Amino acid sequence: MKDVFLDTDPGIDDAMALIYLASCPSVNIRAISTVMGNASLDNCTANALFLKEKFRLTAPIYRGASLCINGKEPHSFPDHVHGKNGLGDVVPINTELCCESHSAHRAMANLALQSPSKITLLAIGQLTNVALAILAHVNFSKDLNEIILMGGSLNFPGNVTAWAEANIYGDPEAADIVLRSEVPITMVGLDVTMKTRISQKFLKDLTSGLGDLGGFLDQINGFYANHYAKHTENYDFPMHDSLAAIFLTNPELFITRRGWLSVVKHGNERGKTLFRADEKGPHTVCVDVDVTNALDLFRQKILDKYS
Ligand code: RIB
Ligand code: CA
Numbered sequence: 001m002k003d004v005f006l007d008t009d010p011g012i013d014d015a016m017a018l019i020y021l022a023s024c025p026s027v028n029i030r031a032i033s034t035v036m037g038n039a040s041l042d043n044c045t046a047n048a049l050f051l052k053e054k055f056r057l058t059a060p061i062y063r064g065a066s067l068c069i070n071g072k073e074p075h076s077f078p079d080h081v082h083g084k085n086g087l088g089d090v091v092p093i094n095t096e097l098c099c100e101s102h103s104a105h106r107a108m109a110n111l112a113l114q115s116p117s118k119i120t121l122l123a124i125g126q127l128t129n130v131a132l133a134i135l136a137h138v139n140f141s142k143d144l145n146e147i148i149l150m151g152g153s154l155n156f157p158g159n160v161t162a163w164a165e166a167n168i169y170g171d172p173e174a175a176d177i178v179l180r181s182e183v184p185i186t187m188v189g190l191d192v193t194m195k196t197r198i199s200q201k202f203l204k205d206l207t208s209g210l211g212d213l214g215g216f217l218d219q220i221n222g223f224y225a226n227h228y229a230k231h232t233e234n235y236d237f238p239m240h241d242s243l244a245a246i247f248l249t250n251p252e253l254f255i256t257r258r259g260w261l262s263v264v265k266h267g268n269e270r271g272k273t274l275f276r277a278d279e280k281g282p283h284t285v286c287v288d289v290d291v292t293n294a295l296d297l298f299r300q301k302i303l304d305k306y307s
Helices: 012-023 041-054 103-114 130-135 172-179 200-207 213-231 243-250 291-306
Strands: 002-008 026-034 119-123 147-152 185-188 253-263 275-276 285-287
Touching: 002 012, 002 103, 012 026, 012 041, 012 213, 012 243, 012 291, 026 041, 026 103, 103 119, 103 243, 119 130, 119 243, 119 291, 130 172, 147 243, 185 243, 185 253, 200 213, 200 285, 200 291, 243 291
Parallel strands: 002 026, 002 119, 119 147, 147 185, 185 285
Antiparallel strands: 253 275, 253 285
8 A cells, every 4th residue: 555645736637646546455545735837826726725635535634835935927828728716617616615823834744754665746737846845944954754756857848948857847946955965856747757647438438438527627627628629639638647656656656767857947948858867867757658457557447446
């Protein structure tokens, strides 16, 4: 069983990662925190609470950062990808559920302290909350077991600029703090997420077996697919955040390299991730994935739990 702290900016693909994690008997979601990214912090937090109710989760939810680590306002939000509300503007986001009172970074540090070397931090948004936890709580990086992050790219072009992936570009200073920490880190970046694509047939096979919940997933992913089709005339879309969750449950489906990751903070390559191969390095990077088995696993786990 893996004890997981999920840091997320829901987000349509974040919602899919969350339902996958909730479907895995080998995963214990101990806590969830929110960060701005795919939408404002208010929207991402409301979405997390809404999804908690929809997916019948019990994990506490902590509100995180609304500003970048350097105190600056975030870039504009990607309404064209995730809708104004972050979940495709397809259903009203309402729930009676509330957040816990602690901040996200304090909750991360507390949980790591309570369960030293046991917590996997799965970060599928920008890294602001994680960097705050590292800066504010001296033992945090030692207490964590590992960080698995969705973000960055080695050889695939960026998805915000020609060089940068969204989660790293959102707060490169935070990414720099996280990559310089002593925590073992695995990067699940665009090199593998862009090739793991959800087709319309795959989506139908998944959602048609899930009743009302399937209808909701179909609607939010329909918005996401339409965005991708505007550029490619192809409704397939990449599986970003869920693939990081699949690495957490099934790392044997990935080919990885060890080494040292860093991030460019200045100039027009700001937000680009760099990698120096070294078998003794603290970082692991996913360079390839068994797409067929990753997709099969994803669909089967969700159907087993929710159909
Ligand atoms: O680049 C993809 C990442 O950016 C995903 O985490 C997506 O949810 C957005 O945050
Ligand atoms: Ca995300």
